[in-house]
Amino acid sequence: MKKSDTVRHAKRIIAVGGGKGGVGKSILSIALSVGLARRGQNVVIADLDLGAANLHTYMGIFQKTPSLADFILSKKSSLDSIMVDTSVKNLRLISGSQFVPGMANPAHWTKIKLMRHLQAIEADTLIIDLGAGVHFNTLDFFGLSDRGIIVTMPEPGAVMNAYSFLKGALFRKLQNVFKRHPKIGPLIDEKSKRANEGDFTFEWLCKQVQDIAPETAPLIHEVSENFRPYLIINKMSDSHSSVLVRNLLHLCKNKLGIEIEHIGDLPDVPEIVNYLLRIPDFLSAPSGKSYAAAIEDILNRMDKIQFADNSTTSVRISSQNLRHDFTDEELEEFAKLLDSLNEKVFEGTNRQVWKLRIFFKPLDVIRFLVKHGVEHPIFYA
Ligand SMILES: Nc1ncnc2c1ncn2[C@@H]1O[C@H](COP(=O)(O)OP(=O)(O)OP(=O)(O)O)[C@@H](O)[C@H]1O
Numbered sequence: 506m507k508k509s510d511t512v513r514h515a516k517r518i519i520a521v522g523g524g525k526g527g528v529g530k531s532i533l534s535i536a537l538s539v540g541l542a543r544r545g546q547n548v549v550i551a552d553l554d555l556g557a558a559n560l561h562t563y564m565g566i567f568q569k570t571p572s573l574a575d576f577i578l579s580k581k582s583s584l585d586s587i588m589v590d591t592s593v594k595n596l597r598l599i600s601g602s603q604f605v606p607g608m609a610n611p612a613h614w615t616k617i618k619l620m621r622h623l624q625a626i627e628a629d630t631l632i633i634d635l636g637a638g639v640h641f642n643t644l645d646f647f648g649l650s651d652r653g654i655i656v657t658m659p660e661p662g663a664v665m666n667a668y669s670f671l672k673g674a675l676f677r678k679l680q681n682v683f684k685r686h687p688k689i690g691p692l693i694d695e696k697s698k699r700a701n702e703g704d705f706t707f708e709w710l711c712k713q714v715q716d717i718a719p720e721t722a723p724l725i726h727e728v729s730e731n732f733r734p735y736l737i738i739n740k741m742s743d744s745h746s747s748v749l750v751r752n753l754l755h756l757c758k759n760k761l762g763i764e765i766e767h768i769g770d771l772p773d774v775p776e777i778v779n780y781l782l783r784i785p786d787f788l789s790a791p792s793g794k795s796y797a798a799a800i801e802d803i804l805n806r807m808d809k810i811q812f813a814d815n816s817t818t819s820v821r822i823s824s825q826n827l828r829h830d831f832t833d834e835e836l837e838e839f840a841k842l843l844d845s846l847n848e849k850v851f852e853g854t855n856r857q858v859w860k861l862r863i864f865f866k867p868l869d870v871i872r873f874l875v876k877h878g879v880e881h882p883i884f885y886a
């Protein structure tokens with residue numbers, strides 16, 4: 506793997522998930538991609554519903570094309586070489602067509618390689634369409650997003666699945682931080698080898714942290730606060746629907762400490778079924794007008810929020826060109842640097858907490874160190 510294959514190039518990554526099948530994730534993924542491409546962005550859409558991929562059919566691509574199967578089987582070594590042009594200018598597809606053994610559930614290292622290559626795609630926006638369910642692989646692909654999107658329909662079952670999905674995604678983020686803890690890390694390793702996914706949960710991890718390393722427990726809240734996905738309700742209808750949505754937002758806030766951004770709703774458009782082999786045409790058709798307008802609203806809101814996110818980051822980094830994006834290897838190196846520092850740097854705080862914080866808020870750690878007189882080339886772009 507070349508270094509350039511592993512560093513982040515995609516300017517924005519948006520994964521679309523939701524837990525329940527058939528809630529409209531794939532059509533929404535395409536609609537967002539088409540909307541952005543029509544605004545002149547260079548967009549890539551990736552079909553990570555491995556094993557049940559359908560973006561190629563929704564995009565009207567029926568001939569055999571390269572696909573993720575070639576990458577997973579190592580027949581192709583780069584994602585660039587499997588991207589296919591679509592009927593929409595500026596929009597390329599990474600197709601999930603061609604089912605091959607191991608495709609639906611790739612081995613751990615294949616998944617890591619795929620995630621690294623996805624981050625390295627040169628695009629203004631990479632949109633990732635996910636499959637149904639809360640499998641760890643799906644949650645990990647969701648974790649690639651800057652701010653992912655959860656789609657649901659206003660039905661109790663779908664809303665509960667969306668909640669399980671969010672809880673699972675937050676759990677994976679916490680696991681990624683706490684697996685670096687000298688006492689909790691080995692427990693996570695042990696549990697992940699022995700337990701069913703059902704026993705290896707958010708609650709289990711929170712309890713371990715509280716019991717074994719209570720001084721690091723505030724990090725659970727920091728990770729939750731840092732995780733701010735968007736929510737979109739598909740086929741939004743009456744006031745009963747709004748109550749369900751409010752309940753979901755409350756549950757996320759109260760039980761998980763997550764602030765969800767309800768960024769928009771999509772109308773129910775029965776005519777969509779006439780366009781399932783050509784969704785881009787639906788978005789320009791008279792019957793697709795209300796759906797396309799809702800997408801425009803959502804994209805405008807996302808732009809505003811992203812602008813606010815970026816401007817806080819750039820204010821924070823502008824003065825000294827401090828970095829906020831690192832490869833996993835660099836983060837590990839950074840954590841070792843903290844081990845080597847004099848205890849005085851951490852006076853009144855906890856070295857271990859700073860070491861874990863590196864894995865979700867590296868910029869905050871750099872600012873803390875610089876403020877305490879610690880300098881290192883790894884801090885600067
Ligand atoms: N806004 C809508 N109005 C009417 N029908 C819709 C709408 N959105 C989606 N559908 C219908 O729901 C079906 C499923 O949509 P889609 O394939 O996008 O769901 P999904 O969440 O990706 O499903 P899966 O979990 O199987 O991947 C579509 O075939 C379409 O007929």
Ligand SMILES: [Mg+2]
Pocket residue numbers: 530531532554559634635636
């Ligand atoms: Mg789908």
